[in-house]
Amino acid sequence: MPELEIVRRPGLLDYAEGLALQQQLRADVVAGRSPGALVLCEHPSVYTAGRRTEPSDLPTDGSPVVEVDRGGRITWHGPGQLVAYPIVRLAEPLDVVAWVRDLEQVIIDAAAAVGVHAERVEGRSGAWTSQRGGRAAEAATTAKAAATAKVGAIGLHVAEGVTSHGIAINCTNALDAYAAIVPCGIADAGVTTLSAAAGRTTSVDEVAAVVADRTQAAVDGMHTRNRISSTARQETLV
Secondary structure (H helix, E strand, O other): OOOOEEEEEEEEOOHHHHHHHHHHHHHHHHOOOOOOEEEEEEOOOEEEEOOOOOHHHOOOOOOOEEEOOOOOOEEEEOOOEEEEEEEOEOOOOOOHHHHHHHHHHHHHHHHHHOOOOEEEEOOEEEEEEOOOOOOHHHHOOOHHHHHOEEEEEEEEEEEOOEEEEEEEEEOOOOOHHHHHOOHHHOOOOEEOOHHHHHOOOOOHHHHHHHHHHHHHHHHHHHHHOOOHHHHHHHHHHO
């Protein structure tokens, strides 16, 4: 399969500029001028609200929120968090859920590469780790939530068969900003970082290299019907 164009901006990418960049790249994919692109970046601190955000999710401190057209609810982006936007055309027949599973696998594989076991939690998107850190102990109110904390989130927009938005992986970022919101609308579980779970610093650059490789594998697998998420599930069952 054609290789994705990797767009890696140095420093912090203003969120509004990131949205404009996605729109430009998406237009190129829709028009057939590009086989797809992957934006890897860090944003300045910002809250973004997806289409399903509830008033009760919003910041309790009155912080501004950017409304976006992705799925999901409210989340936070900021320095020390890797944000990855795969702008790709989905294979036919269109299967958005399968692409979400693939992106979850990208996060899980990136976590494994730095020594962290992450997994899916039934009924909740993203990737979770049982190695506790951050707000996990504070937020846990059920046995399952007590054992897991979210390390990677997913939010997508799909139009004309082309995806935008993507994934966010907590690497070295502080977790204070999450205290003012209900992250992803989930009140009974916490958030953590790969660094906290690994017990060492796991930089954005270190994780970005793995995410780029695994996202390319996800796109290739989608088109060859050998999805990385399906392969992982089969290997787990054997």
